[in-house]
Amino acid sequence: MEGAPLPRGCVSIATAVDTKMGECCDLAGVAVDFRPPVPTRGTDWMATVTLCDRSRALPETSLTIRIFRPNMELLPEIKSDSDLILIRRVKMVKYNGRLLAMSTFDTSWIISYAPTHPKGMPLIASYPSSLKIKADEMAYFQGLRVWWKSRREPYVSKGAAPGVNSLSQLSGSSGQRRKPGLIRDMQIGSFYDLAGVVVKTFPGNGNYTVYLTDYTKNPMLHCYESGGSRRIGAGGDDDDFDYTGRGRGFGNQDWPGPWGQYTLQVTLWDNHAVAANRLFYVGAHVSLQNVRAKRNGDGKLEGTLNGDRQFPDKVLVSRINNMDDPRVKQIAIRCKQYTRRFESDKLRFEEEMRAKMEAKLAEPRREELERKERKVGVNVNIRALKTNQPITPMSEIAEPRDLDGPFANRIYKICCKVIDYLPQQLEDFAVPPVPQTEHSEWTWRFALLVEGEDGATLRVIVEGHDAVYLLGRPAADLRADRRELSALREKLFILWGNLEEVKDQQLRIKTPGKNETSQSDSLAEPRRGKKRRRRRNTKQKQVAHKEFKYDELGRRSNAERDADEDESQDESEGSAIHQLSGKMFEACLKEYGILSVDGQWKRLHRLCGTVIL
Template identity: 30%
Template sequence: MALPGYLSIKEAVHDGQSGNFIGVLTHFEAPYKSKGDDWVLEFTIQDEFSAGSATNDSTAFCRIFRRTQDKLPKLGAIGDIVLIRNVMVRTWGSKKHFISNARLHTAFLLFQSKHVPVPELSTGYSEGGLSRLLFTSNIATQDPSSDEQMAIIYLKAAAVPHLAEFQQQSVKRTVEPAPRYNNKKALLQDITLHKYHDIVGEVVKFFSPNPSTIDLYVTDYTTNQDLFLYEDPEEADIEDAEFASARKWPGPFGQMTIAIRLWEPHSSYASSYIREGDIVSLQDVHAKLSQANKLEGALHQDQRYPEKIKICKVKYTKQIEDHKARKAAYESAYAQRRARRTLAQNVPKKPSAKISAKRKEMQRLQKELEQKELEKKAEEEATARAGINPHVRASFPEIKLSTIAEIINNPSLTIQTPEGVEIVLPFVNAKYRTRIRVVDFFPNDLNDFARSMADPNWNTALNEMSGNEQRHDQGWKWGFALLVEDANAPTGTTPERLRLFVNNGAGQHLLKMNASDLKKDPKRQSITQLEQKLFILWGNLFELKQDLSSKGIKFPLPSGDPRLQNMPFDCCIEEYGSKVPKSDYWPYGWQRMHQPMLTVIMD
């Protein structure tokens, strides 16, 4: 039954949101001490049973952190009902995690199943009744209302047919032997083949070979002779230097980096929250041999706790300081080697002219490469600090950002004649750089984002030609519109918004795709690729519009509506005029238009 003020687990789709939930306890573990100072309690709840005993979208994995064990909730038995007030939702792929720490002040109310009556005996617990369900709570909190009591009663009744299966699954998970993880905490210099290790290191490269896995290249600045050798182009032989430079390895050079392949659910988490340059902790990394007969790692799904995430950013000062000390030692030694090379190169000698020229050219190319990498790194760090979408890139980062209001009210639109007469121009040829987010789009069907040039309703030039003049152009071109607003628009307001018309050239640059007939795509490869590209650009806008429009809710939503989850991005915009018939609205016969330019969605 629907309960005001509460969400079903299926409705918990916005990462980072807080909410209230009621669920049946289907599995739990004994509290344990984390690697830091916290105690942790992990359990699983489910709130819907019509589709069977184990539906992924109605199940949530709960993880509670407290400074002392006595502050954790006291759980009872499988089948008990848990009422949760104010818990944070984290989504990784299709997995739902409910997270609580001491700052959230989350209330956990536990109702033992044996004390919850059947619906036929629930009259005294409904509105106006005097009966109260017995419960325990981790903190002082408000007693459950009559609506909450009735929801608990009916939820228990729905779960009863599945309790035996939940109990069997929980016992099986408890008695299954855990993998034997030997020598877990280790530096890269100490890891050994076929062992499981806990590794702390810096992510130097991030690569996604396919949708279900991610490869992280991690270093802790210690050397292991079994790791792959990343050779410094400046130290390589002349014949090999060009190859080493072309690989664009950011460092460190030597055998200090391990490639670790992450599988679900770790890959989804890393894709959302881990970036190059982060210092991360990885648990239970399986050391194995690569196809090149070098040491590499794999992080698979935990067999006992499938929802458990085993990668996170390092927060503990000691680990960070130790890592930075090793990095500083490497950088100091590397700088000294470069200084010695420079000194040696300045010693008079008689190398062949060909070798000397090659060496100088390689040094110049290497310096240019290093400078470009530094500039790219600085830009990425600035992007991360600003909280903008790193997967959408706009040119001319040195140009000052304009707001939507400044674009719409461009003072250059108003000019004055020598006689002092003020004239408002229909448009100006101008280019801007701005920071925006997408709040709506048109047409509503993504299949219509590509237009046929043989369609006179779209290619109106066909209507002005005689039958003999008309060319039967079967080509397709992009043609759609995005409604955007400022990235920092105040919540709850209706700010000035700008419509961006995406023509074929702008669409090809933005999407890195050519238009085609999206409705006649038997394998749906093109429309799937388009959906994935636009998801990067506008987040959950497409799915949200489909869902809410069917309920009569019109778009765009008010600024800051928490249901719309997307990131702002930098965008270059071009203003131009489009010829139209003269009218009262367009007295000069020109329509003012804006389109994105030199902006691209990265793969």
Template identity: 25%
Template sequence: MEPPKGFMTVEKALSANAKSTIVLTDPSIKDNEYGIKLSFFSKMEFQVSDISSSDLIVLRSVRVQMNSNNISLITTKSPMSEIHILKSASIPRDASFRKPLQWKSTSPSSKSSYLLPSSNEISYAVWAFSKAEEMYLPTDQEFQEKTVQAMNVKDKFTLLSDVSAGETNQYAKYYDLVGQVIKIFETSHGFVELQFSDYTPNSHFYDHTYEENTSNDENHDSYGYGNKSSDEAEDRSWKGPFGKFTITITAFAENASQARSMEAGQWCLLKNVRICTGDAGTLEGKIHSDRGRVLIQALDTNTEPSLVDPRLKEALRRKKDHWKTFNKRQTQKSQHVQTTKQNTSTSKKIRQEAEQKATVGLNENVRCSYPDEPIIGIREILQPEKIMVQSSGKTLWAPFTNRKYRANVRVVDYFPHRIEDFAIARRVTEYEALSDHSSGEDSDDNNTRGQGNHGRFASKVVWEWRFALQVEDAQAKNGEDRVWLLVNNSQAQGLLGLDDDASNLRLNPQLVQNLRNQLFHLWGDLEERIAAGLPREDDDIPPSTDESFLSATSQTRRAGDQPDADDSDNELDTTTNTPLSAQSGAATGQTSTDPVTAHISTNEGKSDVAPRNKPFTCCIQQYGIQLSEKDPSKANAGNGKRWQRIFGIHGTTIPA
């Protein structure tokens, strides 16, 4: 670093709120009677009283700044500033002086180390001191008088919460304030109004309410058709702080010019603000001309923390706490409103469902789970959904979605058309105990081929419920809004509520009768009306328990083909034997088609029998299964497979 300019002599001293200012001069500015100001903080290891007129001061690493168009200096912690003071009586009269000098050295940090002034710096100081008579230096008496006067300056800093108006102009009250400019308005008389806050409340301020601001936003003329422009209306809208936290301060003359150069959001120090009571009965502030002095000083928050005015730090903390409290209160209000809306919505939904139930005459013999879920129309349920393909970013129609609904429906058809066929047989092999075995990878015949009787003994025949119901929306007209619902074994058990499991119904007339009685509660006389239109079954045809039936059945229906619709997390893809919830698309896997699935996948026709049974509330689940597909353009599931959307019944019960 080059040797600094010689800094000579203290001209005057000023101390206020942990910061002191002294004025320095040297031969380079000898014609400038005002000198250059140096500001430092009380953390320095000396006080203003330690300095006298004509003392020598050497500075290192001080910051140069502009304040009110004047250059000034200020000490910093980064880099660490150094101040070295040598009393005027100890200054050598020539550069050949070799005795150690009694420097009083300090820095903003007591732990910092520093070097005493070098011989070059001392030589320059000796030369500068020899020019003292050419500079404007006060006498010792003048200096002491100014020092005492500066030390006795009354601290007028006050929080806005503590300001008040004088009883008369003769007893007016003046304050120094530190806060934030919220808004700036130019008046027709050339004055400037500042909306100013230090985030402390005063009961005599205007009350800016949040509700008032919301109302103004709602009444705002977005298209600018009113008397005010959209920009002006936006400028007039109040964004906070809300409550009695803000005062209007009017700046005049040179202070108005300084105010115009500021922006909303600027933090500043306002000096000598006169507080009075306005026409509306609220407190207001005035900054009048004071012998040409600018009484509005911008404060910088983007600087080293140690240099930030402590009063500004406290105001920043108050602002942070203010908005934290305000946002918490608004969140609580919003949650309360949302809860009220939800309760109102729930009550409305319950009322609407009760009205709908009364209107359509719902069947009370059927119960549906998830009573809090809304009723969805069949037409809406049938609407496909769009998905975003991450790899390409394209939006495509999803072949299916995993969804559950509640709907008011009535049964208009069923399949198979003979309830004796509502159960099917299949073989269970010993290989299904293997975790890596997929029941769809080979047929039962392939599993047992070449194994002799060992294959026969290793498998057994089981019977499972499997049928489908075609339902239409309770509000539908002219046979519209219909969908087929698959009922697999587990869902049939829950729906029917029978004590007996599925079996060969052609050999179990009692179970058929129990089944018919339960279904009567669901669909009334629908079976009798459909059965009347069916061809008479040949009594000589044996029950479907022969080997040909089992072989055909095992080819088209295998263990795991149709999952439990309630347990979507445990659905298995029969091509991978893994839970489909862990796969892309999370769907039910099926690689072959049983007669029931084939029927509901292709039969979209309408029943010829007009429904007369009561509608009921039903839980419906949508999912997807994999079917073999020879056309590559349709094989959207890959490997010669395509996805087929299926709707199934779940969570619905006919109480016994």
């Protein structure tokens, strides 16, 4: 339906945009959006109207008009997204890359408000007030209103914001039915009549903010953490008051409560703000009508109450002075329930925190006690660099559960004792230089089989600079320099006690009459703590010392241990091995990996950061 032609002197929005840049023109269309008046940086006030007509009917093609006047009362008032406006003498300009229409000193307008009832007549307002609507303008408005009725829904579905702007906030005639309710019932976009207790107030510039509670919980509200700081985010269903503080703190140290998601922030404007500033105080029971629920910048629920431009004197806030009011009585009942629940949860939380704090304080004392108990039997003549690092059990190193790859580049601190070593002869602990390589000098290179406090064993390599640091002396030809060999033996006696003498005795028992130097350079198997079964009237077996095979952790395979079990059980009392005198000591251990010839990674351990004093 085309309807009546444009009023005399008016042009379509498309024509104005295409041909009237920098010129003044007259426009007529539907005010699909309106922003309330705001003060400019100067002395004027500004209102913003978004205009559509048949030539520009989509949100992205609409035209924005900015109207300036020295007083807010002189600006046009748009009540709904179906109001029609004819505005004369606006100038087409480009501002910050946007195409706008700006009012001039002699801009005038006529507004035709949408009827509130289907059979009602539209109301007319004009500026100046002496301006009267003409017949051709009335005829155009009638046709435009019919056209817009068919176009409004598609326009809204394409992204226009007639329901998002302040139209519904400024007028009670927005079509939204407000309903009495509690804070826990509030949903975004609805209007509510609320009653509650004032928790806090904050007068602003042209507005008044009140924090209201009726002691019902809404999960969309800000969460105020018990203990003095305000936080965003709920503590959970079992943590109504956010004792655990599972949100980001805002540092509001003087929040009086209630804690948790029980308080609604409502911003009042216009006459409502003036009345609230006069009537409200902390602890007062108040009533707020037509509060719109909305999201704030953090996505949380809050309320807003704007003035009614159609009835500017209307005030929808009041103080409830009658303590027999049913709303006041219900609030008092919920307050008692909240207080009991809060005190119970607070006591439980304090007990939990006290237990955690006691455990936390007891942990260093327990560790210190364990450290002192361990040091009673620890060799004080051997020191590890990482004194404050906790001890890692040997079994966790030997068989780690959290190993993601073939090895981990880690440094452990262990408490262990030496139970075997390689090579068998101390003279072989230093290897000669290799010509035309980086090993141009004598180098320490030997291995230790160490046993942890938990009985687990591990092969540890000692070489290079770590060995020099451990022994406190450089490597040398030990077969040629007997003095160096004697000094090494004295150092190692501090490390492992009588281990060398015990190994010599074992070799003499198992290989009588043979040269000890002919024995295999293999780590002896540590005793497993099993009871020896004695066989009476049996001859002591002379078992030749055979080569033991070990895995990468320095332990013999299960098959070989089982095969050799009878041999160890047949040893007589005369061949009993002396008890090792070496003490436990603390040491640092470095884990690393090497690539074998078959392309497989092997996990190895090297002694480091440990010195014999």
